[in-house]
């Protein structure tokens with residue numbers, strides 16, 4: 001029996017996923033709605049995390065702290081062993097999260113009114129954060145054929161020609177679950193060099209690999225000539241987003257210095273005691289837990305694919321990465337408003353509508369399958385009930 005089969009009640013635990021749906025979906029009573037939307041798993045973190053935090057709690061003083069060499073060693077070892085990527089510890093800057101890291105990078109390297117580029121569909125903060133900082137968003141759609149997404153480099157080059165200052169990449173990609181190839185990344189890096197554009201590579205989903213190995217943007221040919229900032233974190237991998245921890249890797253010294261100055265300007269004090277403890281623990285001892293998790297998620301995905309592809313007008317492919325699936329319902333002829341209405345009122349199921357990821361997401365829904373199998377079965381039954 002897998003440890004991931006165990007159900008843990010999360011309602012009334014101040015969980016955004018379970019307790020904040022009224023606000024998100026504008027429904028007063030969400031007590032019977034099953035949430036399968038935000039990228040937050042219904043699984044407990046690896047037990048090493050609670051052990052490490054309990055151990056830390058035995059020390060009664062909680063003074064100022066910092067991510068020491070052991071924390072850095074744990075994370076660089078993880079990337080070395082898991083992804084064959086050597087990170088120089090002196091190039092790491094700590095942040096409260098990847099979204100705060102994105103905000104910091106945009107603030108540091110671009111000005112009000114500058115153009116920020118991205119390919120759509122895209123993770124919503126990629127546009128919300130720059131817009132809140134009064135930057136202009138410029139998008140280029142990825143191409144899509146039978147659920148497979150790709151860059152159209154001609155279209156992408158036009159985006160670069162439009163005068164963007166920074167391009168935000170999602171590597172691996174949320175919501176489409178793509179693991180970008182080394183070749184694609186090299187071409188992208190070349191464009192960044194040619195048009196003198198900063199590359200922000202959000203690599204938060206790097207560990208949730210379903211069928212392909214991921215390539216860090218900073219490891220490709222040409223990366224040392226480009227202005228690349230990679231954002232990494234253990235929070236998706238180990239389901240510890242509420243602990244808040246992320247890192248920017250900035251091997252380019254000028255970029256590192258600029259980010260460090262920005263941190264000083266805002267009085268940013270890197271990570272708190274629990275985050276330091278957590279990062280060290282999960283990166284040191286979380287590998288086996290993650291391997292088990294990935295097998296479990298693969299089985300869940302197979303189930304969703306078998307069940308949903310049997311419904312007329314619905315198609316879904318198993319992604320290369322992430323625990324999210326991108327459901328194509330264009331064949332049903334339903335509008336987004338109709339399908340969301342049916343899912344929420346008849347099915348009592350909360351999924352993400354595709355346009356949350358930009359207009360390119362119209363006709364799609366995002367479902368999070370990182371939950372116990374019984375919960376997943378319930379969710380799929382609700383989906384069918386809503387549609388059939």
Ligand SMILES: Cc1ncc(COP(=O)(O)O)c(C=O)c1O
Nearest residue numbers: 039097098099100123174204241
């Ligand atoms: C691509 C991507 N970046 C960042 C985040 C959130 O990062 P954080 O919680 O560290 O701010 C998510 C969460 O779903 C994500 O999918």
